[in-house]
Amino acid sequence: MIKIVKYNSLNVDKYLECVRKSEQYCYQSEIDFLESSNGEDWEFLVEEDYQAVMPVPIIRKLGIKIVLPPPFAQQLGIFSSKDEPYLNQCFFDFLMxxxxxxxYPFNIKNKIEQLHESPNYYIExxxxQSVKSRYSATRRRNVRLNHKSNSGLAFFRxxxxxxxxAFFYKNILGLKSEKMKNRYYEVLEELxxxxxxxxxxxxxxxxWVSMAAISDFPKERALLCLMNNKSVQSNAASIIIDDVLEESIQNQTFxxxxxxxxxxxxxNRRFGAVVQSYKIIPVSKRRLLKI
Structure with missing residues (x-):
């Protein structure tokens, strides 16, 4: 039986045990991420005694409760010991x-029929050295700081x-308003x-010619922001990603x-990343009119 559990009633230990042992684990399911991105504005669909869980992000407009993911919540969905299409469908039907x-975005492991897909890129x-061997030849050459094309570049971690x-506010792409920039930056600060x-x-x-914000959770790291000074042509962004992979890919997916x-x-592909799509319930204003 699936039930709704409010944020303040969540058994955090059982929830974390479920998501961390799940077949579908992704860092967005971690409590630190949920709280950093949306505070206490979460509800949870829980099956039985935390055999499966599904975080649900909530906003309120004019007193109406709406499901809408916060910044950087690319994938959520159902987390269980083994991904089961029938169970996923039950959660989906309950949510709707x-x-x-x-x-609402599910995760790459959730098998659910008749939903739209969105692409994502991963390096397992x-x-x-094995990972680097799958870079394109150009990428392998361009990430070397001592390469002549990188003369004058200095790397910092x-x-x-x-x-x-200041670099974020000036160079971040895709966030058109100051309000949106503030919202995203606040999440980064909290993380x-x-x-x-x-x-x-x-x-x-x-x-600064390039800067990146990389989330750091036990099993996974993610590229939350990559910003470049568009007036300067360089390999700086590639140098950053290569360093992150050298530092962590042995133990964490990227x-x-x-x-x-x-x-x-x-x-992404020039780093040897592979595409893995995840299912989404696409944007719809019509669904908000339901009684």
Whole structure:
């Protein structure tokens, strides 16, 4: 039997045990991520005694409760010891019956029929040299700091988040309003305060040319933000990603967080990343009118 559990009633230990042992584990299911991205505005669909769980992000408009994921919540969905299409369908039907769903993303392991798909790119954990051997020839050459094309570049890791703030607001793409930029940056700040975020950067002539915010959870790292100074042509972004992979790919998968944009897809593929699609309940204003 599936039931709704409010945030304040969640048995956190049982929830975390379920998601961390699940076949579908992804970092967005971690409590640190949920709280950082949406505070206490979560409800949870729970089957029996936490045999399966599904986090549900909530916003309220004019007193109406709506399901809408917060910043960086690319994948959510159902988490259980083994992914079962019948169980997934039960959760899906329950969600659609009980909530007004504006948009909801499942995870790459959730098998659910007749839903739209969205692409994502991953590199599975493994030996760094083996991973690097799958880079394109150009990428393997361009990530070397001593290569002539990278003359004048200086790499930095483990930066303070404040070092990124001005660069973020000036160079982040896809967030058109200051309100949206503020919302996303607040999530990054909260993740950083919980030691779930690392900041990397590359300078040229003492000025930042590329910076990245990488989430850091036990099983998975993810590229939350990658920002570049568009007036400077360099391999800085590739140098950052290569360093992150060298540092962590032995123990953590790497999630590129999308995307559908051809240039970004090409950037990901040149690292040997493979596409893995996840199902989504697509955006719909009509569903919000349900009684």
């Amino acid at each position: 019956k009980k909530y007004r769903v504006y948009y 954990q493994g030996d760094y 483990d930066l303070e988040i404040k070092a990124m703030q 950083y305060s919980r030691k779930r975020l690392k900041i990397y950067g590359v300078k040229k002539d003492e000025k 999630n590129f967080m999308g995307s559908r944009i051809p240039a970004i897809q090409d950037f």
